[in-house]
Amino acid sequence: MKICICGKGGSGKTTIVTLMADAFGKHGKSVTVLDSDESNSGLFWMLGFEKAPLPLMESLGGKRKVQEKMIAGFSRGQGEPEMAIWEGGALSMASLPSQYVVQREGLALITVGKIYQALEGCACPMGVVAREFLKKVELGPDEVLLVDMDAGIEHFGRGIEASVDAVVCVVEPSLESVSLAHKMKELTGSVGAAFQGAVLNKVTSLAQEASLSEKLQSLNVPILGTIYHHEQIVASCLEGKALDPGQAGLEMERIVRTHFLGDPP
Template identity: 30%
Template sequence: MKLAVSGKGGVGKTTFSAMLARAFAEKGLEVLAVDADPDANLGQALGFPDYQTITPVSEMKELIDERTESKNNNFGTYFKLNPNVSDLPEKLSVAHDGVRLMVMGTVKKGGGGCICPASTMLKVLMTHMVLTSQQVLILDMEAGLEHLGRGTSRGVDFLIVVVEPGRRSVDTAHTIKKLAADLGVQKILIVGNKIRGPQDEQYLRDALAGFEFLGFISHDQAIIEADMANKCPALFAKTAKEQVGRMADELLTRVAPKK
């Protein structure tokens, strides 16, 4: 199963990704969680010890130079557009409590359309994981879906958009849907987060009419307290954990095993 999770910053996208990864791991499944958000904090949400010391792939200059056959990772130089990355998901990911984590990082650049060894490496690596991984793959994306390409997106089973009750969050969901359509992604599911009651749930259903909802997560003070204590939310937020667990069960029923 390959899942991409997106949403406006601050809606709880990373917390949901972490809890979903934990839910699958507790079911005995192999899980690879990929932090593809420039504001990388999936390791913290998963409760990885020393998560601050994990080096993003985008900053591994020697590895990028070696695999792309580039010189000092400079712009405007010749380099391989199809570097070998088949061994990297295992080598570059770290494991904790049944979940493997890889931090992609981002390429700092001015302007758009960056074609450089680092950005090429990230895209090729992402494509490889989406199209060949035999694990449950959870991609914690930014709202712009920067790491997904047209070819890569065809391997994603679902794009899950996390929203909270609020106009800006809803507008971002509509924007993501348009970006996803340009990439050929059709299977989009909505997760409503920080739900305080029936009114919040109904607001999202009305504002996102035409979208399919995977489920809702209640506003849970334990999530906030876990974040303040630098702990994994899944270990403290019992209600949210149960709700995400039911979503994991639902996703497993939707994705038939390959025979």
């Protein structure tokens, strides 16, 4: 199962990916997290790894090489969503060379690529690599791929969600975040993917949860569950430490069991 985690900037996408990875792992799934955010670099420590892997971009010759292939594609009249950058057929997680993966029992992390320097150009090559990787990678029945997306909706323009099984939107308590969830639901439909629903995050009270739920329901956005505001999460993010799931982990386990593993609510 391939799942994209999207949402407004700062809503908690990376935190939710980390909690989901832990919850799927507890249920015997072999989890790979794909870091598809070209800006932030803290996912590896949040997952408890000592370093990030070499970006997949490097396995394709680096960003410049991918840009050249894209320019060749444009000159043939191809749009970005049709471009082929990877040579060969299907990919599997086991086939990736070890320098592009960091892993421990049941959990692996791969990353598309980051912006490193001023004036190095846009992040379009990262989008193309992520889209094609998601299309080509084949998973076994007990494998789950979680994609930590960059903030906002630009990735929908690149069709990155087209080959995933489910899109999840993280919603924090703000109207802006609610409107974006609605927009993401519509955009998911237009790329032909399934919008699984919204995870409410950083909720501080039952009244806030009720208000947020009502707003989402009025826009027909399905709700998967709530992760409340936990000081423990703030503390690990402040110190750059691996996230200890704690109570948030139990909240996420319920979401994963009910909405992804088919257990009764």
